[in-house]
Amino acid sequence: MSLKILIKRLLFLVLVVWAASTITFFIPRISSRNPIRERFAQLARIGGFSPQDMEIIVASYNAKFGLDKPLWAQYLDYMSSIARFDLGVSFNQYPKTVAAMIGDALPWTIALLFVTTILSFIIGNLLGALAAWPRSPQWLRIVSAPFVLLQGAPPVLVGILLIFFIAFRLKLLPLSGAHSIGIVPSWSWKYAVDMSRHQVLPALSIILGTVGGWVLSMRGMGVTIQGEDYVLFAEHKGLTPSIIFRDYYLRNALLPQVTGLALAMGTLIVSGALVEGVYGLPGLGGVLGAAITANDFPVIYGIVLFITVGVATLMVLVELLYPLLDPRVRHD
Amino acid sequence: MTTTTAAISQMAQPTATLQPGRLTLVLRYLRRNKSLALGLLIMFLLLAFTVIGLAIVDHKLAYPLAVKPKQPPSLQYPFGTDFFGRNLLAAMVLGMWQTALIGVIAGALGTLVGVVLGFMSAYFGGLLDMGIKGICQILTPIPAFLIQIIIAGSIDRRDVTIYTMAFVVVLLAWMGPTLVIRSQVLTMKERQYVAVAKLSGMGDLGIIFGEILPNLLPFIVAAFVTQVFGAVFASFYLAILGLGPVREPLLGNLIWAAQGQGAFFNGWWWWPVIPASAMVLILASLALVNVGLDEVSNPRIRRTE
DSSP states (O other): OOHHHHHHHHHHHHHHHHHHHHHHHHHHHHSSOOHHHHHHHHHHHHSOOOHHHHHHHHHHHHHHTTTTSOHHHHHHHHHHHHHTTOOOBOSTTTTSBHHHHHHHHHHHHHHHHHHHHHHHHHHHHHHHHHHHOTTSOHHHHHHHTTHHHHTTSOHHHHHHHHIIIIIIISOOSOSSSSSOTTOOOOSSHHHHHHHHHHHHHHHHHHHHHHHHHHHHHHHHHHHHHHTSHHHHHHHHTTOOHHHIIIIIIIHHHHHHHHHHHHHHHHHHHHHHHHHHHHHTOSSHHHHHHHHHHTTOHHHHHHHHHHHHHHHHHHHHHHHHHHHHHOHHHHHO | OHHHHHHHHHHHHHHHHSSSOHHHHHHHHHHHOHHHHHHHHHHHHHHHHHHHHHHHSOGGGGSTTSSOTTOOSOSSSTTOBOTTOOBHHHHHHHHHHHHHHHHHHHHHHHHHHHHHHHHHHHHHOHHHHHHHHHHHHHHTTSOHHHHHHHHHHHSOGGGOOHHHHHHHHHHTOSHHHHHHHHHHHHHHTTSHHHHHHHHTTOOHHHIIIIIIHHHHHHHHHHHHHHHHHHHHHHHHHHHHTTOSOTTSOOHHHHHHHHHHTTTTTTTOTHHHHHHHHHHHHHHHHHHHHHHHHHHHHOGGGOOOO
16 A cells, blocks of 8 residues: 555545534534523523523633634634544533543443444344355245344444343343443453443344345345356366355455445444443433433534544545455555 | 346337237336335335224324223224223324325425425536535535434424424435435436437427436336435434424324333233334335335345246
């Protein structure tokens, strides 16, 4: 891979991050909603201070957060604070910074999404490849057929149905939460078992909700690859079917799937976040859902921006890994 | 891409020339293309449910305080009633109608913007093309749904209606069709029939509407189905987070409300499960039709059995 491509991709990444942060800066400022005013109106309803007092408080807060400056100065402030990973302070849990909240939530999300995405990618692609492979047994083809239907069911919906059937009806696994109420997080077997039991259904929802897409696209890809000359050539060379399957068929069919993984990154993280919300897990999605309900605007903007930048970075990373898989790209 | 257009025109010709009627041929094709057939069947059943329901059921029952709350499914309330006293059968009918409305409005608008921008970009080229293509490429990696959260969150909750919802969804959903149409027009504009039209003194508008647009139709239809699928998805996700028109019985809203009231903890399982199952059916039928249409337009993945 040449340095030129690397610099090009990184420049593109910077542009994407800039566009995303500019959008998250301007949209709330066009809007008629004023988060600070709304927050204090909410407080005024509970503890009595007069409307005049409120105007003074709002004005002082505007000054504190620099909201009385002209728009361009606010924009420059905002951009420089983003460059320093300063995403502001939460309204709801006041002294806590948004960056700290993201830091607390991130390990949960990464653990859940990393494991499920890799499992789903491997299972889906293997099933899809086997379903299209002419030598595989008939039952495999029948097994892979219902996955077309699964393709339409997003992880959140699978999650709700799994909660109903497995947690509510059969009472096999807990309904929601990261651990049972009353158990204090600690490094013990009891806590580890309890926590993993709470992670099974969310993980299953994400895997079942995403695997259909991989099966389907891989099956389509597999049918195309079978007709290629190099597969015929390998057969005439007398190579064993397992080598043809692994080195000639699977490897070539997987290439576009890796690009697909890069493109699906955004959807994967968003649907993972919604699953976390449904199961009440403490990951990014759970925090985002709570922030939306509580009108905690800095947290909403912070998490959205963080995920956006993360997705764009992952996409570029997968693209940079591509030459490792495809020698044709490497030699260009 | 040339092969796909050729394939589509080949598909269209035998229907006109062969002896058996159009309908039998379509049915015969559907028997081979099972995903398209199943998708259309589910879609038709859902449509029938919605249309008959809209005609029979009293719309007021879908709003709070209409019936006795928290009733499990029974003969009187086939889908039960929720915590706020909504009859879930009526809510299902109205919710599906509204979901379809958002999908079609957002899908049509997104496709329209995409066709216009893609056309201008490819046909006129130059700076305009660079600008449109650049903006699309920079916006594509940004998960549209996240920006939609910010837009939907910035609107005053009382102002959110079905139509603002469709609008929010469209704002970040036009890049896909723009890029697809742009690449199609780029190849079409080099074809000989366009050159002939140009030499014979046809104006830009004449070439666009008389020569290129008719050949582009299959791609526009495909883009439209994809757009509707995306719009239904996006509006459902927004509603499930509580960013939809909260008063309306949209399917996502029902699930959001059920989550908020701890429906599973309280044993009101039917409240979230029924809208979730309906949504699975809607999305599955759209996905099946999408896959089926792919098979029509891309003969390489057509099943040989």
